[in-house]
Every structure is written in C-alpha cells, then in structure tokens.
Amino acid sequence: KQEVTQIPAALSVPEGENLVLNCSFTDSAIYNLQWFRQDPGKGLTSLLLIQSSQREQTSGRLNASLDKSSGRSTLYIAASQPGDSATYLCAVLRSNDYKLSFGAGTTVTVRA
Amino acid sequence: DAGITQSPRHKVTETGTPVTLRCHQTENHRYMYWYRQDPGHGLRLIHYSYGVKDTDKGEVSDGYSVSRSKTEDFLLTLESATSSQTSVYFCATSAGLGGQETQYFGPGTRLLVL
Numbered sequence: 313k314q315e316v317t318q319i320p321a322a323l324s325v326p327e328g329e330n331l332v333l334n335c336s337f338t339d340s341a342i343y344n345l346q347w348f349r350q351d352p353g354k355g356l357t358s359l360l361l362i363q364s365s366q367r368e369q370t371s372g373r374l375n376a377s378l379d380k381s382s383g384r385s386t387l388y389i390a391a392s393q394p395g396d397s398a399t400y401l402c403a404v405l406r407s408n409d410y411k412l413s414f415g416a417g418t419t420v421t422v423r424a
Numbered sequence: 425d426a427g428i429t430q431s432p433r434h435k436v437t438e439t440g441t442p443v444t445l446r447c448h449q450t451e452n453h454r455y456m457y458w459y460r461q462d463p464g465h466g467l468r469l470i471h472y473s474y475g476v477k478d479t480d481k482g483e484v485s486d487g488y489s490v491s492r493s494k495t496e497d498f499l500l501t502l503e504s505a506t507s508s509q510t511s512v513y514f515c516a517t518s519a520g521l522g523g524q525e526t527q528y529f530g531p532g533t534r535l536l537v538l
Contacts, residue, residue, distance in 0.1 A: 316466060346526070355428075355514055355529035356467075401466060410521045411482065414466025 314339045314406055318415035326423050331389035333418050335402035340380050343405040347376050347387050350399045350417065359400075360387070364407075392422045427451050428530035430515050436536045443502040445533050447515030455518045456498040457527065458482075458490060460511040467514060473498055474521065505537045 315338040325331060335345070344363045348356040360376045362369045362385070368377045373390040389396055401417040427450035437443050447456065455474055459467040459482075469482030471490040479490050487509060489501045502509055515530040 348529075353532075355531045356516075356527075357529070358526045361526060403466070411469055411472075412467075412527070414468070416464055416466045 314342075314404060314413040316402060316404055316413050316415040318400075318402060318418050320418060321416065322419045322421075324421040324423060325392055327392060327394060329392055329422075331387075331392050331396065331420060331422075333387040333389075333400050333402075333420070335385040335387070335415055337383045337385075337404045337413070339406070340383055341407045342380060343407045343410065345376075345378055345385050345405070346403050346412075347374075347385075348401045348403065350401060352398075356401065392420075394422045394424045396420060397422050428515060428517060428528055430513075430530040430533050432533060433531065434534045436538065437505050438538050439506060440504050443505050443535065443537075445500045445502075445513055445515075445535070447498045447500070447530055449496050449498075449515075449517045451517060451519075451528070452495060453517035453519050453528075454495075455521055456492065457516040457518075458488075458498065458500045459514045459516065460484065460509075461514060461532075462511050470500065470513075502535075505535075507537050509535065510537045511535060 346361045347359045360369045362378045375388045378385045399417040399419045403412040403414045431446045457472040458470040468484045473479045473492040491499045513533045516527040518527045
C-alpha cells in the first residue's frame with residue numbers, strides 16, 4: 313500500500329522567505345506526482361505535475377523536484393507572499409491501478 | 425476552473441437516513457471521482473467512474489454507492505448515514521485516467537451526520 317507523508321504539518325514564515333515543502337512516499341512504482349493547493353473551504357487546485365521520468369518541473373515561483381528512487385519530492389516556493397498562505401498537498405499516481413494517493417498536507421502561513 | 429459544481433454545499437442529516445450528493449461537470453471529462461477529506465488524512469478515494477454506467481470502488485467504498493447515468497453527472501449515495509461519514513466530500517474529474525492528466529476538483533460538500 314502506498315503511504316504518502318508530508319512533514320511538517322504546518323509552517324509559518326515571514327514574507328519574502330523561500331518555502332520548502334517535503335513529500336515522501338513508500339512505493340517508488342509511481343506514474344507521476346502532483347502538487348495541489350487548497351484554500352480554506354475550497355477544493356484543490358493543481359500546481360505542478362511531474363512525470364516519473366522527470367526530475368523537476370517549474371511554474372513561475374514554484375519548482376518541484378522528484379527523486380523517485382528515494383521516494384521524495386520537494387516543492388520550493390520562492391520569495392513567499394501572504395497570498396501563498398494555503399494548504400499544499402502532494403499526491404502520487406500508482407502505476408498498478410492509476411489511483412492517486414494523497415498526503416495529509418502542509419498548512420503554510422506567510423506573515424506580512 | 426473546470427466547471428465542476430457540487431450540491432448541496434452543506435448538509436446536516438441524522439444517522440440512518442439516506443443522503444445523495446451530486447456532482448455536475450461541464451467539461452465533458454470521461455473520468456469522475458468521489459473523495460472524502462478528514463482531518464489528519466489526505467483525500468481518500470471512495471468511488472470513481474470511467475464512463476456512463478461504468479463505476480468502480482476506491483479504497484473507502486463501504487457504505488457508499490454511486491451512479492452515473494450521464495457524462496456530466498456523478499451521484500454519491502450514503503445508503504444509511506453514520507457519524508463516521510461526517511466529512512468533506514470532493515468530486516473531481518479528469519480527461520485521462522487517474523492522475524495521468526490533471527484532476528480538477530469541485531468546491532466540496534460538508535456533511536454532518538448527527
């Protein structure tokens with residue numbers, strides 16, 4: 313069974329600091345990994361999708377890396393802003409059944 | 425947004441009553457999913473559909489049933505609601521199976537079972 317862990321569960325940083333969010337998974341047989349953002353009371357919005365053959369993916373201030381062999385992904389958010397305050401979830405797509413396994417998320421607060 | 429709506433957005437019900445949640449999409453996506461989200465847990469897949477009248481179980485399907493009679497609608501039914509089914513329910517859609525392509529999520533339904 314695929315287990316996805318995100319540590320820490322919560323993070324508070326001052327505006328302008330770079331954010332580093334971690335995701336680990338137990339089974340390296342994945343098709344891809346996605347990072348999502350969830351605002352309070354809202355659904356999830358996809359931020360980045362990394363295929364298993366890729367090492368990283370970038371979108372604006374966001375950069376996600378993937379080390380499939382060690383079961384780790386990191387989401388970097390450069391020069392954080394108060395608008396980046398949200399919960400960030402990672403999810404891995406299992407190769408055997410094409411179902412997503414989600415982590416519990418890291419709740420980020422960026423202080424102005 | 426991918427044009428996904430969920431109804432109702434909030435519901436309070438009593439133990440033992442049936443409850444139906446509706447997901448409606450305007451993207452003509454083939455695949456639709458129902459997840460539940462609980463504190464300390466990630467989203468967990470309840471059921472999914474890979475076409476009209478084609479559905480399959482997820483990892484937490486006990487006590488839930490689904491139906492899909494049209495491409496745009498996916499219904500989740502709690503046959504006899506229990507307090508353990510108090511949760512936030514999310515519908516999602518995708519053009520490709522699972523996460524091969526991005527999944528798009530609805531705003532969620534908060535369900536409280538008393």
